[in-house]
Amino acid sequence: MAERRASLRVEDAKRKREDDTNGASGASGDHGDEPVLRQNKRKWTRLLLRELYDLGYSDSAAALEHEARVQLRTDAMKQLQTCLETQDWDGALRLLSTAADANEGSSAQSTSAQHEAARQIHMRSMQAAKEASLLVLKRKFLDFLMKKQLRAALSTFQNEILPFYHLEESEVNDLAVLLLCRDEHALEKVATIPWRESELLTRIELLASPDEIIPQGALRRLVHGEEEDDGVRSASAFAHDAQLKAECTAILLQHSSDVLDLKFSPNGEFMASSSRDGAIVIWKLEFQASSTQVSIKQKSKALHVLKCSEGAADCLAWSPDSQFVLSSGSDSSIIQQWNLATGKCEREFHHPSNGVAHVEWLPNGNQLLSGSADKSLVLWNTADGSIAYQWGGRRILDFAIHPGGKKVFILISGVEIREYDLVAKSDELFFKGEHLISCIAISSTGNHLLINFIQTEEIACLEINSETILPKYIGAKEKRFITRPCFVGQQNGIVTCGSEDAKIYLWQRDTGHLVATLRGHSSVINTVQCHPVHPNVIASASDDETIRVWKLTSGHQY
Template sequence: MGGVEDDEPASKRMKLSSEELRRLSNGSTIKEPVAGSSRDLMARPLQSEGGEEVVGSKGVIKKVEFVRIIAKALYSLGYIKSGAHLEEESGIPLHSSVVNVFMRQILEGNWDDSVVTLHNIGLTDERTVKSASFLILEQKFFELLDEEKVMDALNTLRTEIAPLGVNDSRVRELSSYIVSPSYCSPTRSPKQGTVRARSRSKLLEELQKLLPATVMIPEGRLEHLVEQALVLQRDACMFHNSLDKEMSLYSDHQCGRDQIPSQALQVRLCSANQIFFWSFIFLFEYLLDGKFLIVCSHEVFSTILPVYTSLESLFKRLLGSENESGKNNLKLSKKIAYHLYEIQCDFLARMLVSLFEAGECPLISSFIGSHRFDPRIIKISCKLLLSYFKQKSMSFFLQQILQAHTDEVWFLQFSHNGKYLASSSNDQSAIIWEVYETGVSLKHKLSGHQKPLSSVSWSPDDRQLLTCGAEEVVRRWDVSSGECLHVYEKTGLGMVSCGWSPDGKWIFSGLNDKSICMWELDGKELECWKGQRTLKISDLEITRDGKQIISICRETAILLLDREAKVERFIEEDQPITSFSLSRDSRFLLINLLNQEIHLWNIEGDPKLVSKYRGHKRTRFIIRSCFGGLEQAFIASGSEDSLNIAYKFLRWVYIWHRGTGELIETLPGHSGAVNCVSWNPANPHMLASASDDRTIRIWGLNNLSTKRKEPCSNGIHYCNGGY
């Protein structure tokens, strides 16, 4: 509670307008008649304090309370006349007459009278009365000091404040102001009256918080209730994953599935070395030799088409020969999709557009392309085609499949700022990808390891990257240049995991002798925790306060090691643990088990099992899961299960709602086991998956369904679409 020099902005104070202050200071209540009111026709008798009249369909809102809260909100918003009119018309005063007197006394600085009135308000809790009296007399003390009435201030402190027996430490602090020359210096500013009014207004606001709401309605009560309702609606929304903070008061909030990354990344304008025209297509993929394309429809009708390298021959095959009327016989059907390979020429793009204009491609309703190039590069043909499709409101997709690793991709992780993605592979390399709004591109391929890479770890500032070879060494890389800055190793031992301290000053590594070591950046070993500290599993996490090291110490147990307090805690599972992931706030741990379950643990204090997630398959390999989405409201995981379509086995990415545990999305596409997933922490609509098929897939939203819909007649507001 500051003195009169306190000049905190009025926006954070109790919002009392000059009109309201004038009425209180003149002895008027807020219930004065307002010019132009219909008092004679519409005013009703005062409702009693205990009136049970209710409003609303549920019968739980008391009308008296409802009207008072609305009136309070009107005054707070500066609508003084409207607030007074509401009191008059409803016959329901905002405050009782004694409370109005009390408020006026506070604003006018009648401290002794206000303390007397406080006792007459009818408070039953003596502690509340004393605490409120303390605040009032404290303000009196400060104003006496400001007026250089030091002895009067000292007398107030000794005879009025101290006997209350409230907040002794604050009393001692007030006594120090008596002898403080800096505080006792007079404030001769011409704005002194304004500062004092603000200080008294703040006192009234503090008293509002202290006194029962039935006596003085808290400031911002209506806003609090509305915000609470919006937050509850948001939390109850299964698919809420929107960066858009706009939530309408006109209708209930509800998001659709389109807020979950479920399409291979789509962009508006992007280079494409492969473009697909399709209709009623369910799935399409290359055979492993890359020479043929498998295409199938919803009816599970499939065909295998050769992949052509000649644009001219492919175009002729697509169009066929001209008929007698001179029109092309298009070899298109609802059951077959055609793969147009490397469309990069303006000539072919213009021919296709002319076919659409002539109405000769009635069955082609969508466009999809895959690319492996830098998404910032824009080709003329793609610009032309995409512009045309957008103009005609035709569907178009563009997906990115990253193929730079030459063997299975085991691990991947977005940087903290979401600007980079790092991946590691059985091919003994790691790759740093640069992330753009429209996709990702290869920045550096990191070579030097002699064994497969089991994991990567970003520095807190995302300027450096650790890579860990399976039972080999840990390397530290500069992200900007791709240069290896240091190699961490121990003679006769191999590293199995790596991680950073939150300040970026040290690194941690798990070794194959089951110990964990801490190193300075220059390679000096600082500490080593020996014994059963870790297994040969490449998971190691350090909490964001830097105090706890988390590792798998036994087949069915996770160690939470407090390195400062030297205290160990354990999470015991009934099944073997294969991997784990730490939440961004370091409060929760996601544990993957051998029995094809994912367990969510709260690790604050004694570890507690919170949720279980089921549905994915794990039979032979280490499958990793992650937190993700807005406020990490979702759980994503790789899987080994497959769907056999047209002799092609397709693997899935699974997504659950974190709070309910409900499986809300499965993403098919990979042709090998999906080993790892990572959700972009800066973009809740971007998800990456790594697979044994040697590819990384970037998943995003379906642009076709993210257009905002108007609120429905049933009062449900869809955020960026929904169904």
């Protein structure tokens, strides 16, 4: 074992020297970037302005706007911001009702038409404009309820929202429940609508064209390898490339047994991993972004090494605030909650039946869900460890909670997936296959669901809203062990999965085309996970007792 680990360290050192050499050879062309900077001067200035305002340097940002004669927000966007800050909901709706599609060309417009277009807000699409209007209407509805103007709230709900927007039943129920709240405190506790005007503005900015407003954190995301819709090339453009390139940036060697699971914390600063010997390692991750190019160098160190009370943890789950980790195993009914700061187990949840197949935290952080093959599904309150609700009668093999937090897709009996409504406590058939399913995974957007067929060795991607299956992904070997797939990229445009042949396969989501095969592990790869902040970074856990961290790059400079 020591010899093998030593050889891995030597291999890693050689790789680092090669990387340093390659980096040195590419560092001599700095002056070639100057024409690009001149051509994109306005874009880079607006990115800097956004960052200055985000960091609170308003005076510096104002001075830059004056000197560069560049505005962060257009006049139309400023007008919308004023309407939101003054709670002039009807004024905001009038502006959004005349919004233009940013994708529609304007080269053939007359001068008067161009002046009219300048007064319009340009959204990413007309659907985005409709979504923004719905956000404002929901906030208008909430505002009337806070002011105890029930008649006006009902009028907004019945006359402005329901006739013009095709809401899901759960969305209608969410709005209707607010009518029963007696005071502002109850409304704040129940409402899922953006409460503060600043939150509402941030949501609408994401729907607006980058020509109107640079989204919050855009420069930071660019530095970390993501893509903005104003033409900056980065990791989320993976899905448009014919091939991907990958580099193993780290090999983590703390475990001394098969590594069963790993999960990144939501804030991207930590990673938890578990092995067959009952060990759980909490890793501190450090990412350094080069100032000259989008290049991420990763350093990791073990922060805590924990020990499960019973058996091995083959399932890990982070709390939404990245402060706690849940661990559970198929050989134990105990779910342990570990405190990141102290490394101590501060609570245990005792599942009603033996063997926990899967556990996840709900997005609200107040509840968690656990399921067992012994026909029990339990919704827990995290504050006191009590059971909020329990379902029975079906074997729970795996599940995936929708990012909205109100529904969950549950794998039943190996061939059937049912959709559970956590609010109404009801369920219905969502998908029934002809072949055995080993596990499922949902995209971060909640639009796609991966279904792993173990017998046929293929992975299917189901578009949730239309319930249509995209081209299947073939190549990974899975006959004896469960290998968990995931989505990669800012737009979830890549599907990846480990394999029993010790390789990692990556496919284009929409075409099923194999774009990369990664080699390095020497045994079964149990799971691959995508970093939540750096979408071009993945980590893999293997029976060879190691974790590998990979950086993916496209065939284009960015």
